[in-house]
Amino acid sequence: MIISNWGNYPKIDASVYSGSFAEEFQITLSKSGKFICRGNGRSYGDASLHTDIIAMTSYSRFIDFDSEKGILNCQSGVLLSEILEVIIPKGFFLPVTPGTKFITLGGAVAANVHGKNHHSEGSFSSHVLGLKLMGGDGSVVHCSPNENSSLFWETFGAMGLTGIILEVSIQLKKIQTSQIKVESLKAKNFIQAMELFEESQTWTYSVAWIDCLSKGKQLGRSILMRGEHAKLDEIPSEKGTLKTTQKRNLNVPFNFPGFTLNKYTIKGFNAVYYGRQRKKESSFFQAYNDFFYPLDFIYNWNRMYGSRGFTQYQCAIPLEYSESGLKEILELLSRKGKGSFLAVLKRFGKKDPLAVNSFPMEGYTLALDFKIDNETVALTKQLDEIVKKYHGRLYLAKDSFCSDYSLVNYTRTSSKYFDEKFSSMQSIRIQKLNK
Numbered sequence: 373m374i375i376s377n378w379g380n381y382p383k384i385d386a387s388v389y390s391g392s393f394a395e396e397f398q399i400t401l402s403k404s405g406k407f408i409c410r411g412n413g414r415s416y417g418d419a420s421l422h423t424d425i426i427a428m429t430s431y432s433r434f435i436d437f438d439s440e441k442g443i444l445n446c447q448s449g450v451l452l453s454e455i456l457e458v459i460i461p462k463g464f465f466l467p468v469t470p471g472t473k474f475i476t477l478g479g480a481v482a483a484n485v486h487g488k489n490h491h492s493e494g495s496f497s498s499h500v501l502g503l504k505l506m507g508g509d510g511s512v513v514h515c516s517p518n519e520n521s522s523l524f525w526e527t528f529g530a531m532g533l534t535g536i537i538l539e540v541s542i543q544l545k546k547i548q549t550s551q552i553k554v555e556s557l558k559a560k561n562f563i564q565a566m567e568l569f570e571e572s573q574t575w576t577y578s579v580a581w582i583d584c585l586s587k588g589k590q591l592g593r594s595i596l597m598r599g600e601h602a603k604l605d606e607i608p609s610e611k612g613t614l615k616t617t618q619k620r621n622l623n624v625p626f627n628f629p630g631f632t633l634n635k636y637t638i639k640g641f642n643a644v645y646y647g648r649q650r651k652k653e654s655s656f657f658q659a660y661n662d663f664f665y666p667l668d669f670i671y672n673w674n675r676m677y678g679s680r681g682f683t684q685y686q687c688a689i690p691l692e693y694s695e696s697g698l699k700e701i702l703e704l705l706s707r708k709g710k711g712s713f714l715a716v717l718k719r720f721g722k723k724d725p726l727a728v729n730s731f732p733m734e735g736y737t738l739a740l741d742f743k744i745d746n747e748t749v750a751l752t753k754q755l756d757e758i759v760k761k762y763h764g765r766l767y768l769a770k771d772s773f774c775s776d777y778s779l780v781n782y783t784r785t786s787s788k789y790f791d792e793k794f795s796s797m798q799s800i801r802i803q804k805l806n807k
């Protein structure tokens with residue numbers, strides 16, 4: 373079947389094996405060849421693509437939920453959206469969540485996802501109590517910070533190359549309501565946005581939307597949102613307490629023509645988005661879905677980029693070089709008129725010293741979406757040069773073009789835990805770069 377991830381690029385013809393029982397994965401692994409696991413295909417590039425794919429979304433049972441301690445154990449194909457439906461009414465929330473809830477637990481571990489709270493609460497790995505893994509020979513092993521700990525830590529960020537993640541046990545966080553207390557602040561340019569991020573270090577969540585087409589003194593003008601889980605005595609009673617309901621979703625029913633998103637439509641969108649907030653600051657309560665997952669409201673929004681698809685370029689730049697690196701990137705995009713419809717800036721806290729394959733490093737991370745066209749590869753190469761110059765790195769969960777091995781935190785050659793039975797288009801591409 374023809375298959376792609378969220379960016380709809382690349383598309384490949386693959387054999388897909390799925391299973392609801394561990395024994396089925398053992399049978400698949402006994403076949404010759406190499407495999408890669410696929411969660412819900414919400415990585416953007418080629419991380420979970422290969423000619424032979426093990427689909428995990430049917431391996432999706434809840435195993436145990438201790439609603440006193442907030443400890444949840446699930447099979448890896450369970451979606452975060454399904455977990456939220458169960459845990460919110462019990463007064464718990466995910467300790468770390470990416471910008472979509474339609475990912476699997478296995479995908480969250482394999483990419484070691486981060487949220488808007490990396491500076492305050494770390495990556496997903498900081499909240500995982502244990503994993504059950506299946507190696508390429510079909511053997512099953514438990515691992516945790518105390519048991520097979522090297523394998524445990526190396527699995528985070530290894531993008532499925534240490535084996536099949538079968539089960540994940542996580543520590544949830546306690547909440548009193550499902551509302552978020554939000555402050556939204558306008559920044560005239562990216563330097564002011566960075567100052568606001570630094571001021572917001574004591575807030576649990578922070579994120580900024582950034583206008584990549586603005587120029588001069590307005591380079592990187594942004595809207596920064598910071599938030600906290602609202603306490604019971606803070607919210608107006610009509611907001612309800614632990615509700616999971618969401619507004620009806622919109623759908624993009626087919627691929628938009630390729631010309632729909634261009635420099636002019638993006639410029640127009642940015643002007644409206646930035647101008648929509650009149651005051652410099654505003655505060656309000658927002659349902660968790662609107663704060664954490666605004667894009668999930670539009671099903672299949674990836675089709676807006678047309679049939680050739682799109683790529684997300686996400687880099688991290690260490691704190692000492694963040695300002696210079698961001699300036700160079702934004703100047704390049706503004707000069708070339710290569711706006712990103714959705715450009716997101718976040719502040720990363722300290723990198724996790726144990727989860728060595730993870731993407732985050734202390735500093736700033738910028739995520740940019742680009743429609744695939746004849747200039748995309750050249751543009752990503754130019755961006756790579758800037759990221760390299762400032763000692764940054766790229767996020768493998770988004771990548772499909774990386775052209776420099778030194779830009780990824782990827783240790784296939786140095787790690788004994790990367791199992792030879794597992795391989796993806798991405799790992800093959802990156803392996804070649806290493807030679």
Ligand SMILES: Cc1cc2nc3c(=O)[nH]c(=O)nc-3n(C[C@H](O)[C@H](O)[C@H](O)COP(=O)(O)OP(=O)(O)OC[C@H]3O[C@@H](n4cnc5c(N)ncnc54)[C@H](O)[C@@H]3O)c2cc1C
Nearest residue numbers: 411412413414415470471476478479482485486531532537
């Ligand atoms: C709108 C949107 C917003 C996003 N925002 C963020 C964000 O804020 N922060 C962030 O960190 N990420 C973000 N992402 C990326 C996404 O969280 C990751 O790519 C995540 O890994 C996707 O999970 P998935 O279940 O869809 O896995 P897939 O995309 O199918 O696979 C991702 C990787 O996990 C591996 N994998 C999946 N399941 C297993 C398993 N059971 N065993 C072994 N390996 C497995 C695959 O081999 C692959 O390498 C976003 C994605 C989208 C579409």
